[in-house]
Structure formats: structure tokens, C-alpha cells
Amino acid sequence: MTLAASAISTPTASLRPDWPFVAAPVVATALLCALVLIDGQPRSAALVIAGFALGVAFLKAEFSFTAAWRRFLVTGEAGGLLAALLLIGVAALVIVPVAALGLGFGGAIAPLGPSLVVGAFVFGIGMQLGNGCGSGTLYTAGGGSGRMLVTLLFFIVGSVVGSLHLPFFLALGGIDPILASDYLGPWGGLAVTLVSLAAAALVIAMVARRRGANFTPSRTLVVGAIVIGALAVAAFLAGGHPWSVTFGFTVWGGKIATLLGFDLSGAEFWQWPGPKRALAESVLTDTSSLTDFGMIFGAMAAAAAAHPYARAKWPALGSLLAAAVGGLLMGWGARIGFGCNIGAFLGGVASGSLHGWVWFLAALAGCTIGIRLRPLFGLAKV
Amino acid sequence: MRLVYAIVFVVGFAAIIADHLGSPSSGRAVSPEDFAGACAPCGAPCPSAKK
Numbered sequence: 001m002t003l004a005a006s007a008i009s010t011p012t013a014s015l016r017p018d019w020p021f022v023a024a025p026v027v028a029t030a031l032l033c034a035l036v037l038i039d040g041q042p043r044s045a046a047l048v049i050a051g052f053a054l055g056v057a058f059l060k061a062e063f064s065f066t067a068a069w070r071r072f073l074v075t076g077e078a079g080g081l082l083a084a085l086l087l088i089g090v091a092a093l094v095i096v097p098v099a100a101l102g103l104g105f106g107g108a109i110a111p112l113g114p115s116l117v118v119g120a121f122v123f124g125i126g127m128q129l130g131n132g133c134g135s136g137t138l139y140t141a142g143g144g145s146g147r148m149l150v151t152l153l154f155f156i157v158g159s160v161v162g163s164l165h166l167p168f169f170l171a172l173g174g175i176d177p178i179l180a181s182d183y184l185g186p187w188g189g190l191a192v193t194l195v196s197l198a199a200a201a202l203v204i205a206m207v208a209r210r211r212g213a214n215f216t217p218s219r220t221l222v223v224g225a226i227v228i229g230a231l232a233v234a235a236f237l238a239g240g241h242p243w244s245v246t247f248g249f250t251v252w253g254g255k256i257a258t259l260l261g262f263d264l265s266g267a268e269f270w271q272w273p274g275p276k277r278a279l280a281e282s283v284l285t286d287t288s289s290l291t292d293f294g295m296i297f298g299a300m301a302a303a304a305a306a307h308p309y310a311r312a313k314w315p316a317l318g319s320l321l322a323a324a325v326g327g328l329l330m331g332w333g334a335r336i337g338f339g340c341n342i343g344a345f346l347g348g349v350a351s352g353s354l355h356g357w358v359w360f361l362a363a364l365a366g367c368t369i370g371i372r373l374r375p376l377f378g379l380a381k382v
Numbered sequence: 383m384r385l386v387y388a389i390v391f392v393v394g395f396a397a398i399i400a401d402h403l404g405s406p407s408s409g410r411a412v413s414p415e416d417f418a419g420a421c422a423p424c425g426a427p428c429p430s431a432k433k
Contacts, residue, residue, distance in 0.1 A: 149387075176429055
């Protein structure tokens with residue numbers, strides 16, 4: 001069990017549902033759906049519901065990119081990492097061909113260059129200190145871990161700071177996105193994506209075997225990977241692009257900063273059409289915010305349905321400090337590196353975009369640094 | 383922690399509703415990638431567009 005997950009669970013508590021904390025997120029989800037349906041946007045309601053289901057699925061499967069990567073790097077155990085590749089493979093089966101065929105859908109792409117590598121590397125450091133990536137932070141914060149509320153708060157702050165620095169890193173240079181389907185067509189692109197996933201899985205399993213570690217995912221993780229992969233497809237079909245998490249944090253932070261009197265209108269990032277529109281318009285017109293809200297509410301309802309909600313004690317100060325530093329680094333890294341494990345790794349690889357693999361390798365390298373830093377904050381290495 | 387969660391939930395949800403009711407909403411939900419020239423999920427332009 002991950003540290004964040006253990007903070008959610010209260011094994012000694014009774015197993016009665018905590019009805020107020022079950023009802024509140026369910027009602028909130030229904031109200032958000034009603035608001036977007038009033039605006040005539042059924043796809044937006046579908047995104048909220050997909051997010052809710054993702055929150056439930058992540059919490060029930062205890063699906064954690066962060067802990068899986070840490071276990072692989074420290075002990076060689078690869079079950080969690082292989083389950084993540086299975087998840088991406090499930091999503092790729094639909095995303096690569098549908099995005100390549102047009103039909104109003106697009107894949108997750110990003111330029112290859114210093115920005116991607118630096119951002120993903122810093123994100124990797126942050127995810128080991130924050131104890132969760134983008135999706136992990138959402139579902140554990142929603143699931144009742146006060147520590148992860150701190151991570152989320154600083155994730156938001158870091159992503160706004162990152163938005164101010166991104167143009168500088170882009171100016172360092174880079175090349176346009178490389179998409180397998182651009183060269184090989186929809187089905188060739190899918191084949192290359194699946195082969196690349198299989199090759200990565202083979203290498204990872206060989207490393208685990210050489211280190212004498214287990215590389216078979218548990219049944220729960222396999223089922224979780226398939227369900228989450230299917231829900232990622234649902235989010236893609238509803239939103240028109242692969243599921244993303246961290247742009248929502250940047251929008252929330254930008255809106256809060258504006259409310260506090262900061263003028264972001266002069267910043268280059270906030271003059272690009274997408275961010276500019278997101279800052280000006282309702283937060284319920286941003287696809288990533290819709291799934292983010294749903295995910296928090298889904299995890300909250302699922303956690304409260306299983307046991308009394310948020311009864312754990314606050315962790316030690318060192319752990320909270322790590323949560324803050326990790327959140328800041330993840331937020332900054334996600335903006336500079338074009339997303340997190342979801343938007344960049346899952347979305348990128350499942351779209352057949354080379355940047356997804358570059359992001360993975362750079363973030364994995366960052367994790368090795370983050371793991372070494374964990375004891376400084378009183379966190380276990382594994 | 384439970385009280386903190388209750389407060390965060392109420393304040394957060396109220397902020398979502400207030401933002402929605404107080405901001406324009408011009409149609410379907412979009413991602414920054416939907417806009418012309420976007421080269422990343424955040425809407426960053428392509429390197430080739432800057433040359």
C-alpha cells in the first residue's frame with residue numbers, strides 16, 4: 001500500500017459508510033452535470049461522470065504510478081509499472097486510430113526539446129516527494145489524505161509559476177511533435193505503438209528478473225488497468241482529446257491569482273488562445289477541469305462508502321514539507337514538460353507520439369533523485 | 383482533518399459555482415489543443431511556427 005493510500009485507510013475504524021461524505025460528492029457531481037446540461041453540453045456531463053468513475057477506479061485499485069515507479073527503481077519489482085503499460089495499451093487501441101482518422105478527434109502531442117526533458121525530470125523528482133503524480137494527487141486528496149491536499153495546493157501554485165517560465169524554455173529550441181500515425185497511417189501507427197509498449201514491457205520484465213524481483217501485476221492491478229484504460233477512452237471520446245489533468249490546475253491557479261490581484265494578461269502563456277480562453281471563461285468549459293472535479297468527487301464518495309472519511313491524523317511536519325516541495329516541483333515540471341503521467345505519458349504514448357516515451361525516461365530519471373531525497377523529509381525510500 | 387475537508391469541500395464547490403455563474407460560457411468544453419497552432423496539451427505553439 002502506498003503512503004498516501006495508507007493515510008486514507010483507517011483499518012481500525014468500522015466499515016460503515018460515512019453517509020454525509022458519500023452524499024456530498026454525489027450531489028455535487030449531479031449539480032455540475034445539471035449546470036453543463038443547462039448549457040446544452042452533454043459531452044461536458046460525460047466528462048464529469050468519466051472523471052467520477054476514474055476516481056472510484058483509481059481508489060479501489062490503489063493504482064499508483066508513483067509507488068510503482070519507486071518500487072521498480074528501488075527493488076526491481078515491476079508489476080505496477082507493467083500494469084501502467086497495459087493501461088496505456090488499452091487506451092491506445094482506440095486513441096491512435098481514431099485521432100489519426102480525424103473525425104473531430106486529436107491526439108496528445110508535444111514538441112521534443114529541452115522544455116520536455118527538463119520539465120519531466122523535475123516532475124519525476126516532485127512525484128516522489130509529493131507521493132503522487134497528477135492523477136494520484138487527485139484521487140488521494142479526494143480520498144481523504146490531508147497530506148495530499150497540501151500536495152494539490154502547491155501543485156496548483158507550481159503550475160502557475162511554470163506557466164510564466166514555459167515560453168523561456170520553448171525559446172531554447174526543439175522540434176515539432178513526431179506522431180507514428182503521420183508516417184504510418186492509423187493502423188501502422190497503432191502497430192508501432194503496441195510494439196513499443198511490448199518492447200518496453202519486455203525490457204522492464206528482464207530487469208526485474210535479473211534483480212530477482214516479481215514482475216507479475218496483481219489481479220487487482222490488471223483489472224484496474226483495463227477499467228482505467230477504458231475510462232481514459234471514454235474521456236477521449238467525450239472531450240475530443242486524450243484525458244489530461246494538470247492544465248486544469250493551471251487554470252484554477254490562474255483564476256485564483258487573478259482574484260488576488262495578479263495581472264496575468266501580459267504573460268505570454270496566457271496570451272495563447274487556449275489558456276486565454278480558459279482564464280476568461282467558466283471553469284466548466286475546460287475539459288481537464290471537468291474530469292478533475294469528477295475524479296476528486298468520485299474518490300471521495302468511494303472512500304467514504306468504505307469507512308469513516310478522513311479520520312487519519314495529520315502526518316509529521318517533514319512529510320507535509322515534502323508534500324509542499326513535491327507539489328511545487330510537479331506543478332512547475334508539468335507545465336514546462338507538457339503534462340504529467342496522464343497528459344504526457346499515457347496521452348502521449350497512447351496517441352503514438354514520441355514525446356510520451358521521452359517524458360517517461362526523463363521522469364524516471366528524476367524519480368531516482370526524488371527517491372534519494374525522500375529520507376531528508378523522513379519518508380521511506382520504498 | 384475531517385473538519386478541514388468539510389470546509390475545503392464547501393469553499394471549493396462554492397468557488398466552482400461562483401466562477402461558472404460569473405463567467406461567460408461560449409459553448410462546448412474545449413482543450414487548448416483545439417485551437418489553431420497549438421502543439422501541446424497546454425496550447426503551446428510548435429517550434430516550427432516560431433522560426
